[in-house]
Amino acid sequence: MxxxxxxxxxxxxxxxxxxxxxxxxxxxxxxxxxxxxxxxxxxxxxxxxxxxxxxxxxxxxxxxxxxxxxxxxxxxxxxxxxxxxxxxxxxxxxxxxxxxxxxPKDIRLINSHYDDLYRIPDGGVIQVDYPDGRSFTARVEHLDDYHFDMGCLGNVFHICQFAEVMERNHADFYPEIQTQDEQAAWELGGKGYLAIQSCEDGWDYTLYHSDYSVMDGGQLDAPELTIQEAREQILEAHHMEKGGGCCRTTMPLWIKLRKPRNGAQTIALPHWKSWQNWQVIRLRQNRLHVLRQNCEVDDAAKMEPEF
Incomplete structure (x- = not known):
């Protein structure tokens, strides 16, 4: 990615x-x-x-x-x-x-009167909520200033057409909310399931076939990501980012997330508020970086942001 x-x-x-x-x-x-x-x-x-x-x-x-x-x-x-x-x-x-x-390119999300609601980065994720409680997320791909591909599989919408479809279905649509959740599972548009939970070094995940048999699994060493960002990186790594969208689902009994390779029990960290603790660990592992930081005077905080 x-x-x-x-x-x-x-x-x-x-x-x-x-x-x-x-x-x-x-x-x-x-x-x-x-x-x-x-x-x-x-x-x-x-x-x-x-x-x-x-x-x-x-x-x-x-x-x-x-x-x-x-x-x-x-x-x-x-x-x-x-x-x-x-x-x-x-x-x-x-x-x-x-x-x-x-x-970078982006996608305008508007209402049927052409009022701008949001602008989504090319390749970003939107969420659609229906009145009956159904909800899904999907990547959107920029085609031109007025068209985008939803799901990146040729499901092309004009921006006003999409707004009208959403209004007819009384659906809300917006950029996906990044949460502080520690575990979650998604149904992958008929292709199976993905379950993710936090671990000491980032995110532990398991991919399942539609019959709940294990497809693959692993660990993403990136605790700085939200669980939604981790999901997108995992799907892209397994070439599953394109499709009919992800529907969040409950964590059923058959989902038993893969344990670390050493077989130890994983301990979930609160990723957002304790991610700095992980940074300390990573810095200790990178002695050259620690040495450089200890030998240099850090003037970055005094600098003006460069925009």
């Missing part, structure tokens, strides 16, 4: 968190969703990010949410960076004119 270098998250439906990698770590800025007013900005030092460089944006998001933010109620949804286009301080409008190649 291609590593994100920049991302925007909608926090509690109130503010946008803009993150972008730079030479000293990840710069951040927040803006009021309704007014566009700049709220805060700063720099997250590289010493607070995974030393191997993986998932730096996700780790920076966690650092902001649980080290720099005082808000206890955290509903996180990823949107396209272009959602900030009308906020001058974000610099997206300027980049659209002078550096258009730096802005």
């Amino acid at each position: 291609e590593q994100k270098k920049e991302a925007v998250y909608l926090i509690n439906d109130e503010r946008y968190l803009h993150l972008r990698e730079n030479g000293a770590g990840v710069g951040f800025a927040t803006y009021n969703k309704v007014t566009g007013e700049p709220l805060e900005s700063g720099q997250i030092s590289e010493k607070n990010l995974p030393p191997d460089g993986r998932n730096a944006i996700s780790a920076a998001r966690n650092w902001y949410l649980f080290e720099l933010s005082d808000d206890d109620r955290k509903v996180i949804q990823q949107e396209s960076v272009k959602i900030l286009e009308n906020i001058p301080q974000a610099g997206i409008g300027r980049r659209r004119i002078w550096e258009p190649e730096t802005l």
Whole structure:
């Protein structure tokens, strides 16, 4: 999976968190969703990010949410960076004119009156909720400014057509909410099931066939990810990211998640609030990184974010 270098998250439906990698770590800025007013900005030092460089944006998001933010109620949804286009301080409008190649493709989610509701990054995940309680998530792929492929298998919608279909079915649709869940299971569009739970080094998972027999399993060493992000990386690693969507299901008795290779019992960590403990472990394992950090003066916190 291609590593994100920049991302925007909608926090509690109130503010946008803009993150972008730079030479000293990840710069951040927040803006009021309704007014566009700049709220805060700063720099997250590289010493607070995974030393191997993986998932730096996700780790920076966690650092902001649980080290720099005082808000206890955290509903996180990823949107396209272009959602900030009308906020001058974000610099997206300027980049659209002078550096258009730096802005990734995205998908507009609108209502039937063409009012913008959300903008989803190309390859992002949306959730659809029906009044009868049914719900599913699916990846969306940008085709052009007015069309997208839902499920990435040729299920093409015009953005207004999709809005009309959703309204006729009284369905809600929005960027998938990133949760703090420690375990979950999904039905994979008729292709089987995926069960995930947290473990000491990240996420332990098992893939099942539709008859509940084990297909495969393993461990994803990335505790900085939410369980939804872990699901997408696992499905992509097994070439199962394309399809009719994922339906969240209850964890039935037949799902017994794979134990670590040494046979020890796994201990679930609260990924969001204790992920820093895991960072300490990873830093100890990377002696060169620790040596460098101990020998250098960290000026990153004094730097302005580079947007």
